[in-house]
Amino acid sequence: METAEAATSFWPIVITGIAILVLLCLSAVFSGSETALTTAKRGKLHSMDGKGDRGAGVALKLIEDKERLIGAILLGNNLVNILATSLATMFFTVLLGEGAVAIATLVMTGLVLVFSEVLPKTYAITNAETMAARVSPLIRGVVVVLSPVVNAVRALVRTILGVFGVSTDPEAHFLAAQEEIAGAIALHHSEGAVEKDDRDRLLGALDLGQRRVEEVMLHRREIEMIDADLPPAEILAKALESQHTRIPLYREDPENIIGVLHAKDLSRAVHQLGLDSRESPADFSELNIEEVAMEPYFVPETTPLDEQMRAFLLRRSHFALVVDEYGALHGLITLEDIIEEIVGDITDEHDTQKSSGIEPNDDGSVEVDGGVTIRDLNRDCDWSLPDEEANTIAGLVIHEAQAIPNAGQVFSFHGFRFEVLERENNRLTRIRVRKLL
The missing domain is CATH 3.10.580.10 (CBS-domain)
Known part of the structure; x- marks a missing residue:
């Protein structure tokens, strides 16, 4: 009789333990998928898709609506984590009695942290595109199944944010493609992987439309x-x-x-x-x-x-x-x-040698012809003077001074010091520029 009762109570415990392990594995899949799909480079996924990797193509479609994607993953991840924790509490309570809640909490925190969060996300970071292509068919199914709940949550979130005066654009992308590429180029240049001349050429090609x-x-x-x-x-x-x-x-x-x-x-x-x-x-x-x-x-x-x-x-x-x-x-x-x-400048055998109009001084300042464009000065000196309101250095000084300055006048704006050296009629022909510390 006791043997039958023990067998009856043994299998539910085993099944519960297996369910907890399965849920932890699902949690790991959700966590890794979130990291992989949000960090994967679209360029690499597009290349993989062109080579016949269907998973990469599915991943590209999922990334198009990141809000819905992340909402579905977070919803699925929270469901399996909460269910695993609840089952673990029951599991340890049956084994150790009523005082096992604290033990269940500690054990599940460790298991979830290591095996369902840190481990899968670390792998996803180092193999983002590969993992994104592999998990995308599964995640697409999750997104489809959970879409009604996710859409309701999105509407609720926007309503709450609207109460506090925060507007959201459902069609907005996290970064425009051009900004994303320019940011990647600037990052690689700062890390030394891209030379300044290469960076200037790449950014110059990107800026033509602007x-x-x-x-x-x-x-x-x-x-x-x-x-x-x-x-x-x-x-x-x-x-x-x-x-x-x-x-x-x-x-x-x-x-x-x-x-x-x-x-x-x-x-x-x-x-x-x-x-x-x-x-x-x-x-x-x-x-x-x-x-x-x-x-x-x-x-x-x-x-x-x-x-x-x-x-x-x-x-x-x-x-x-x-x-x-x-x-x-x-x-x-x-x-x-x-x-x-x-x-950059192109010259041939018939072009006369002409100065760029930018002459650096030993004190770190630069003497510039008034007609030199802000873009050329930024490119030559690796500066970041704004060129939204004016095209040339003289135009920038006139715009900021709200007048046509005389020779000898000095101005400071945008973190730079501008000294007018020469003026001809209404044109500023020579300006000394120095970056302020």
Whole structure:
């Protein structure tokens, strides 16, 4: 009789013990899955998916809605942890009596901490993408099953947060893709894995969509032009003297651009003129410059650089004139100008050697031409001056001073000291900049 009673009480204890172990294993899966799916790099998952790993594809879809994913995992993890703790309390109470609650608490805390939290999360951190791909089919099922409860919890949480004036955007992502990539590049640079030049090129390519044509164009006062009404021989001489391949042609007013003269087209026309007049000296007065010139291509100053680069490639053109909102000539931009924003200055054998406009001093300060862009100064000196309100150093000083300073005036803002060295009319031509400690 006693043997039968002992057997009857033995199996429930064994089954309870097995259930506790199974629940601890499920808790470990939930904890590891949460870490793996939230730390896995989408780029690696996408690459794995492209190689035929279906689990990676499922993981990518789960990550698209992280709020629902984390809600389902946390709900499942809490359910199995609470159930395991309750069963453990019953298990130790049967074995040790009423005073076993404290023992059950200590034992379950140790087991959950080591085997259901630290161990699986440590593994997930070191093998995030692999584990994410393996557990994603299981977690997808959990998300589907628990979605009604998770959606109710999400609605309740948003309601409570709304009472305290905190608004939530259900469609918001934790980080935009561009910010995520830029942050990764900056992190690897700070750790020494990415060189400064490589970092600048990568960030320059990422920033093209955030920057506009007016930020990199050549200002109209610096544009080299030729008067179309000059004698053809003189136009030819000016074109040969120029270091530029493409030169705008104007008539009467520099604002009235009638065409763009390409050196190669001009050479062909001159060569043909020589062939047509072999028996007598070539008469350059017969050269029709307007027929040789290309039709000018105008673009708005607000065009993003990435769009303008695509437009250049589509048109098979490298040169555009920039106009403001009133249609007035503002400057010019070339494909080379855009590429230089990625790789830095490009020079060839016909370019004259010119200063960058940035001259470092022994005391740590830098003397800068007023027309130097804030981006170029930041890039050269590894600084972080803001360029939201102004494009050039002179523009930044004028914006912060709310006036056009005179030579000798000194200002401090954004953690830097600015001293105006030279001013010509209404332009600041030379500024000394020093970072404050």
